[in-house]
Amino acid sequence: xxxxxxxxxxxxxxxxxxxxxxxxxGAAASIFAGTYLFVKFGTGAFxxxxxxxxxxxxxxxxxxAAAAGFAAGFLIARILEGPLVGLMDIGGSLMTGVGxxxxxxxxxxxxxxxxxxxxxALLVGAVIGIVIGVVLIIIRKVVPEGMTVGxxxxxxxxxxxxxxxxxxxxxxxxxxxxxxxxxxxxVGAAIFYKWGKEMTGGAILGAxxxxxxxx
Amino acid sequence: xxEIILYSLIIGAVGGGCIAxxxxxxxHAPEVxxxxxxxxxxxxxxxxxxxxxxxxxxxxxxxxxxxxAVAAGxxxxxxxxxxxxxxxxxxxxxxxxxxxxxVWNPRKMMLAGSAxxxxxxxxxxxxSQLIPEKLSLIAKNVLTPATGWLINPxxxxxxxxxxxxxxxxxxxxxxxxxxxxxxxxxxxxxxxxLGILIGxxxxxxxxxxxxxxxxxxxxxxxxVAIAYFRGFFGKFVIGS
Numbered sequence: 423x424x425x426x427x428x429x430x431x432x433x434x435x436x437x438x439x440x441x442x443x444x445x446x447x448g449a450a451a452s453i454f455a456g457t458y459l460f461v462k463f464g465t466g467a468f469x470x471x472x473x474x475x476x477x478x479x480x481x482x483x484x485x486x487a488a489a490a491g492f493a494a495g496f497l498i499a500r501i502l503e504g505p506l507v508g509l510m511d512i513g514g515s516l517m518t519g520v521g522x523x524x525x526x527x528x529x530x531x532x533x534x535x536x537x538x539x540x541x542x543a544l545l546v547g548a549v550i551g552i553v554i555g556v557v558l559i560i561i562r563k564v565v566p567e568g569m570t571v572g573x574x575x576x577x578x579x580x581x582x583x584x585x586x587x588x589x590x591x592x593x594x595x596x597x598x599x600x601x602x603x604x605x606x607x608x609v610g611a612a613i614f615y616k617w618g619k620e621m622t623g624g625a626i627l628g629a630x631x632x633x634x635x636x637x
Numbered sequence: 638x639x640e641i642i643l644y645s646l647i648i649g650a651v652g653g654g655c656i657a658x659x660x661x662x663x664x665h666a667p668e669v670x671x672x673x674x675x676x677x678x679x680x681x682x683x684x685x686x687x688x689x690x691x692x693x694x695x696x697x698x699x700x701x702x703x704x705x706a707v708a709a710g711x712x713x714x715x716x717x718x719x720x721x722x723x724x725x726x727x728x729x730x731x732x733x734x735x736x737x738x739x740v741w742n743p744r745k746m747m748l749a750g751s752a753x754x755x756x757x758x759x760x761x762x763x764x765s766q767l768i769p770e771k772l773s774l775i776a777k778n779v780l781t782p783a784t785g786w787l788i789n790p791x792x793x794x795x796x797x798x799x800x801x802x803x804x805x806x807x808x809x810x811x812x813x814x815x816x817x818x819x820x821x822x823x824x825x826x827x828x829x830x831l832g833i834l835i836g837x838x839x840x841x842x843x844x845x846x847x848x849x850x851x852x853x854x855x856x857x858x859x860x861v862a863i864a865y866f867r868g869f870f871g872k873f874v875i876g877s
Contacts, residue, residue, distance in 0.1 A: 429744070436658060436743035442670045445655045445662075449672070449717075452652025455644065456712070456758075463641055464773075465710035465765040466648070466758075474711040475784030487863065488788055491818065491827020498855075499834050502848070508667025511674045512656060513714045540644050562670060565848075573837030576807065577830060580799035587791050588783065595783035603775055619697075623704030626776055630708070633775040 439562070443555030447548050449512060453521045454536070454547025461525070461537055468517045471622060472588050477522050486530035493523025496581075499574050501554060505562035514574070520550055589621035596629040606632025641766060645759040653721045653754015654747045660722045661746035677718055681726060681740065688730040695723035699757070706765040708776050712758070720757055725749035793825035800833050807836030814856070821864040831856050 426434075435441060459466030460474070461481070467474045473493075480486035497519025504510030528536050536546040593611055597604030610628020611621045659672035660681070684690040698715040705713045728749045729739035739745055793815065800811025811832035818828025835856065839849045864870060 433742065433744050436747070437662070437665065437669055439670055442659075442662075442672070445659045445672065448651045448655030449659065452648040452655070453717075455648050456652070459641065459644055459648070459762065460710055463710075463762075463766070465641070465706060465712075465762050466645065467711050468652075468714060468716060469711055470713050471705050471709045471711045471780070472784065472787055474709060475780070476788055479785065479788055485823065487822035487867075488824040488826060491822060491824070492830060495827060495830030495834060498831075498852075504672070505670065508670055509663060509675065509678070510659075510670070510672040512659070512672050513674055513718060516672075517714045517717070540640075540647075544647070558670065573803075573807065573833040573835075576799050576803045576833050576837065577796075580796045583795050583799070584787065584792050587795065588787055591783040591786050591791070592779060595781075595786075596779045598782070599778050600775075603779060607779065620701040620704070623701050623708065626708035626779065627704055629779050630772045630775050634769075634772050637771070637775065 439559060443552060443559060446510075446516070446555035446558070447551035449516055450520045450551025450554060451544050451547035453516050454525070454550060455540060455543045457521050457525045458537055458540060458543035468521050470585055472585050473518055473522055477526055480526055480529065486526040489526035490523055490530060493518045493526065496577065497523055499577065501557060502561065503574050505558050506565065510558060511574075514578075515554065516551075520547065520554070524550060585622070589625050592622060592625040592629070596625065599629075600633060600637065602636035603629040603633040606630070638763070638766060641762050642759055645762040646755050649754035649756070649758030650751045651754075652717055653725070653758070654751030656717045657721055657725045657750020657754070658743040658747035660725075660750075661741055661743040664741045673722070674718060677722055680719070681722065684723070684726070686730055686734060686736045686740070688727040691723040691727035691730065695720045695727065703761060703764060706761040707768055709780055710765050712761050716757060716761070717754070721750050721754045722746075724753045724757070728753065788826075789824055793819070793829065796826055796829040796833075800829050800836070803833065803837065804840065806840045807833055810836035810839070814860075817860060821860065821867060821869045828860075 453468050456466045456468045467477070476489035476492060480489050496514035500511045500515035500519065504515065525536070536543055589611055593607045596607035606628035607625040608628070610624035614621050614624025656672070660677060662669050662671035663673045663678045665671065680694065684694060698719045702713045702715050702720065705711050725746055726740045729745055733739050797811060797815055800815070801808040811829045814828035814832035815825040816828070819825035835849065835852050838852060842849055
C-alpha cells in the first residue's frame with residue numbers, strides 16, 4: 423500500500439462531510455466574537471450597517487424583538503436550505519443569524535456570560551456553530567431528495583433592497599442634523615454613485631469630513 | 638487597542654480560514670456540504686483563475702467595507718464573503734495558475750484565507766478605532782435617525798411588498814404574520830420574514846409536508862411566547 427503524505431491525508435480530511443461541522447464551528451465562533459468586539463468596543467461586527475443597526479437599536483432601547491426576529495427568520499431558512507442544495511449561505515445563517523440574531527436573543531434574556539469576555543464569546547460561538555453544523559448534517563442525511571425550502575430568494579431580494587434605502591435616508595438625516603454634514607453627505611453620495619461604489623459609505627464619509635472641518 | 642488587535646487577529650485567522658475552506662468546498666457541492674454563497678461562487682468562477690481579477694474584485698469590496706467600518710463599526714458581510722475568499726484565491730493563484738490544485742483545495746484555501754483574514758480584520762478594526770471622537774459623534778448623529786427610519790417603517794414596507802409580490806399564498810402569510818408581529822413586537826419584519834418562509838414552503842411542498850407543519854408550529858409557539866412575555870394579552874382588558 424502506498425504511503426500517503428500528511429498533506430494528502432489532510433486534503434482528504436478537509437473534504438469529508440463531517441469536517442463541515444468543524445468549519446461551521448470556527449466560522450460561527452469568529453463571527454460571534456466579532457459581535458462581542460462590536461458590543462464592547464464599537465467595531466468588528468460582520469454585517470452591513472443596516473443590519474448591525476438593528477442590534478444597536480436594541481442595545482439602546484432594550485427592545486431586541488426586531489433584531490432577533492429578523493435574524494432568526496434568516497437563520498432558520500438558511501439552515502433548512504443549506505443541506506438541500508449542498509451550500510449553506512453564510513451571510514444569512516452565520517453573519518445575520520449567529521452574528522446578530524442569537525446575540526440579540528441572549529441580550530434580551532439578560533444572559534451576560536457570552537459577552538463577559540472574548541474567550542467566553544469565542545466558546546459560545548463555537549458551541550452554536552457545532553449545533554448548526556450537526557443539525558445541517560443530520561438534515562442532509564435524513565431529508566429525502568426533492569424537498570425545497572422556498573422563500574429565501576424573496577427574502578434575499580428584500581434584504582438587498584433594504585440596504586439600498588439606507589443611502590438616501592442618511593443624506594436626509596444629515597441635512598436635518600447640520601448644514602455642513604448635509605452638504606458633505608450629498609457630495610459624498612454623488613461622488614460614490616459616480617464611481618459605482620456603495621452610496622451609503624460615501625454619504626457617511628462626506629458628512630464626517632465636512633462636519634469635521636466646519637463643526 | 639492592543640486588546641482589539643489581538644482579538645481581531647484571532648477572529649480573522651479562525652473565521653477567514655474556516656470560511657475560505659468552506660468556499661473551496663463550494664466547487665465540489667452538492668456532493669460535499671459547502672458554505673459560502675451562490676453569489677460568491679459565480680463571482681469566483683467569473684474571475685477565471687486570474688489572480689489580478691480576484692485581487693481587484695476583492696479590493697473594490699475592501700474599500701466599501703473600510704468606509705462602513707469607519708462609519709459605524711460594521712465590517713460588512715463582504716469581509717468573509719468576498720474579500721477573504723477572493724484575496725485568498727489571488728494569493729494561491731500567484732504561485733500556481735491551476736484552479737483545481739489551488740482554489741478548489743480546501744486545505745490550501747484555509748491557510749491562505751486564514752492569513753488574509755487576520756490581516757484584513759486587524760486592519761479594519763484598528764482603522765475604525767483610530768477615528769477621532771468628533772468624527773464618530775457626527776457619524777452617530779447622522780446614522781441613528783437614518784437607521785431608525787430604516788428599521789421602522791421602511792423595512793416593514795419593503796418586506797411586505799416583496800411578500801405581496803410573490804403570490805397570493807406568500808402574500809397572505811406575510812400580511813397576517815407581519816400584522817400580528819407588528820401588534821405584539823412593534824415591528825412587522827420578523828413576522829413577514831417568517832410568513833414568506835412558510836408561505837413559499839407551503840406553496841412548493843403543500844401543507845401535508847412535515848416540514849411546513851413543523852415550521853408553522855415553531856412560529857405559532859414563538860409568537861405566543863413573545864406575546865406572553867411582553868404582556869400583550871393584558872392589552873385586551875378594556876380600560877387598562
